[in-house]
Amino acid sequence: MYPKAPNDDRESLSTLLVVPRSGRGVLPRLEATQAGRAGGVAGCKSMWRGLWTLAAQAARGPRRLCTRRSSSALAPGSGATIFALSSGQGRCGVAVIRTSGPASGQALRILTAPRDLPPARHASLRLLSDPRSGEPLDRALVLWFPGPKSFTGEDCVEFHVHGGPAVVSGVLQALGSVPGLRPAEAGEFTRRAFAHGKLNLTEVEGLADLIHAETEAQRRQALRQLDGELGHLCRGWAETLTKALAHVEAYIDFGEDDNLEEGVLEQADIEVRALQVALGAHLRDARRGQRLRSGAHVVVTGPPNAGKSSLVNLLSRKPVSIVSPEPGTTRDVLETPVDLAGFPVLLSDTAGLREGVGPVEQEGVRRARESCNFLATVVASVGAQSHSDSSQRLLLVLNKSDLLSTEGPGPGPDMPPHLLLSCVTGEGLDGLLEALREELAAVCGDPSTGPPLLTRARHQHHLQGCLDALGHYKQSKDLALAAEALRVARGHLTRLTGGGGTEEILDIIFRDFCVGK
Numbered sequence: 167m168y169p170k171a172p173n174d175d176r177e178s179l180s181t182l183l184v185v186p187r188s189g190r191g192v193l194p195r196l197e198a199t200q201a202g203r204a205g206g207v208a209g210c211k212s213m214w215r216g217l218w219t220l221a222a223q224a225a226r227g228p229r230r231l232c233t234r235r236s237s238s239a240l241a242p243g244s245g246a247t248i249f250a251l252s253s254g255q256g257r258c259g260v261a262v263i264r265t266s267g268p269a270s271g272q273a274l275r276i277l278t279a280p281r282d283l284p285p286a287r288h289a290s291l292r293l294l295s296d297p298r299s300g301e302p303l304d305r306a307l308v309l310w311f312p313g314p315k316s317f318t319g320e321d322c323v324e325f326h327v328h329g330g331p332a333v334v335s336g337v338l339q340a341l342g343s344v345p346g347l348r349p350a351e352a353g354e355f356t357r358r359a360f361a362h363g364k365l366n367l368t369e370v371e372g373l374a375d376l377i378h379a380e381t382e383a384q385r386r387q388a389l390r391q392l393d394g395e396l397g398h399l400c401r402g403w404a405e406t407l408t409k410a411l412a413h414v415e416a417y418i419d420f421g422e423d424d425n426l427e428e429g430v431l432e433q434a435d436i437e438v439r440a441l442q443v444a445l446g447a448h449l450r451d452a453r454r455g456q457r458l459r460s461g462a463h464v465v466v467t468g469p470p471n472a473g474k475s476s477l478v479n480l481l482s483r484k485p486v487s488i489v490s491p492e493p494g495t496t497r498d499v500l501e502t503p504v505d506l507a508g509f510p511v512l513l514s515d516t517a518g519l520r521e522g523v524g525p526v527e528q529e530g531v532r533r534a535r536e537s538c539n540f541l542a543t544v545v546a547s548v549g550a551q552s553h554s555d556s557s558q559r560l561l562l563v564l565n566k567s568d569l570l571s572t573e574g575p576g577p578g579p580d581m582p583p584h585l586l587l588s589c590v591t592g593e594g595l596d597g598l599l600e601a602l603r604e605e606l607a608a609v610c611g612d613p614s615t616g617p618p619l620l621t622r623a624r625h626q627h628h629l630q631g632c633l634d635a636l637g638h639y640k641q642s643k644d645l646a647l648a649a650e651a652l653r654v655a656r657g658h659l660t661r662l663t664g665g666g667g668t669e670e671i672l673d674i675i676f677r678d679f680c681v682g683k
């Protein structure tokens with residue numbers, strides 16, 4: 167609908183540039199807000215860290231909380247039963263403390279003595295006491311999940327306790343005193359779920375993304391991946407390759423045999439070709455899923471007094487920039503993280519004109535100025551824009567539309583597609599947000615529709631590796647080499663979902679998790 171911007175500089179344009187940005191966490195992290203909300207307790211974080219250390223000490227001697235992970239799927243001491251506060255730090259109504267491992271049932275019995283284990287997977291109200299002193303700690307809901315029907319696949323217990331720091335620390339210390347229990351490391355519950363086959367690697371990544379999701383679009387994408395869509399796709403592709411490989415191997419082994427059906431190799435070729443097309447389509451889209459994780463960059467530029475700062479303030483719903491009728495009020499680039507129509511965006515207000523706006527937009531601005539010179543012309547340039555990512559998209563916005571009734575008629579019929587906006591009355595804002603949503607979906611992908619996106623460079627690497635190997639298959643004159651190429655191709659798909667030789671990847675992925683997850 168909107169023209170793409172060729173690389174050309176011009177003056178008199180206000181632009182919104184939507185570009186991907188590297189790094190995570192466009193919006194301020196929620197932890198900060200929660201800590202702040204917890205009554206502004208000074209040193210709140212250190213208080214919780216202190217509780218944690220106490221629990222660790224109760225588990226027989228202090229431990230390092232951030233130990234380097236071993237390179238196996240399970241962390242060191244994986245036979246142990248782990249426990250952690252899973253509901254996040256800070257005072258809250260209800261806190262969830264959970265355990266995973268063989269001593270979970272015993273821990274529950276000890277803390278709820280003299281009661282027996284409650285019925286599996288049902289919430290039961292129990293008095294929790296410290297086993298060392300008999301001191302009551304809390305009246306809490308407890309849940310008993312005998313393995314393998316649990317999140318981790320092991321015996322698990324959840325204590326839903328009152329969320330006061332003294333209750334939480336009391337229960338953590340009590341658990342630390344139970345033989346066989348130790349505090350969990352970051353991501354250790356999920357790591358166990360992975361090790362016991364409850365989640366594959368793409369699902370683990372989806373879970374990590376879901377915990378970090380700050381906008382609706384990020385949440386949708388993460389949930390789809392956690393639900394296994396990408397993993398399912400890869401498994402289907404791997405099965406196709408297994409079939410193709412079976413055909414080729416059958417031909418190698420029994421090629422001389424008259425009973426072997428004619429055309430098995432042709433069948434393998436057809437399957438490989440279809441797979442090449444599917445992989446190619448996904449690879450072409452690959453960056454969108456990654457951009458959605460890291461966020462886009464919207465840059466507002468334009469001539470002096472076009473209302474750039476007003477627009478930034480309107481979009482961010484807070485006074486980021488100083489607004490003044492005097493031209494040139496904004497002297498530096500001001501950046502603010504915003505949730506724009508569900509997409510994570512870093513919004514920049516710039517002092518001057520932005521370079522790289524093309525002749526189509528310039529012509530639009532010229533015509534707009536000719537037909538109604540009282541409107542402030544803003545070209546909203548929306549699109550992917552990094553050094554290697556040239557698809558920049560633009561939105562032409564005519565600001566100050568509140569002057570239309572008093573100052574004269576609007577732009578003529580030969581104006582290119584544009585949006586009218588008044589930053590003063592807010593009129594046209596919904597239309598602009600919808601247009602931005604469309605453009606951002608083009609840049610970051612729309613996780614509500616279409617096939618699952620590749621959300622990490624790791625996915626792209628393996629799909630490209632698979633595609634390259636399929637290229638070798640096609641070129642192989644020798645059937646043994648062709649079969650080997652298919653095995654390599656399948657290996658990439660297997661590793662994508664976490665099969666075989668992904669230990670070093672696990673370390674990287676689980677670093678993203680917090681304790682208790």
Ligand SMILES: Nc1nc2c(c(=O)[nH]1)N(C=O)[C@@H](CNc1ccc(C(=O)N[C@@H](CCC(=O)O)C(=O)O)cc1)CN2
Pocket residue numbers: 262311314315316317324364
């Ligand atoms: N209280 C609580 N809420 C939570 C979690 C949790 O662990 N505890 N979750 C934790 O992340 C998420 C939910 N995810 C979960 C995933 C699987 C199982 C589970 O018990 N799975 C069993 C049984 C499945 C079934 O009954 O259908 C299994 O897979 O065998 C539990 C929670 C979000 N909410």
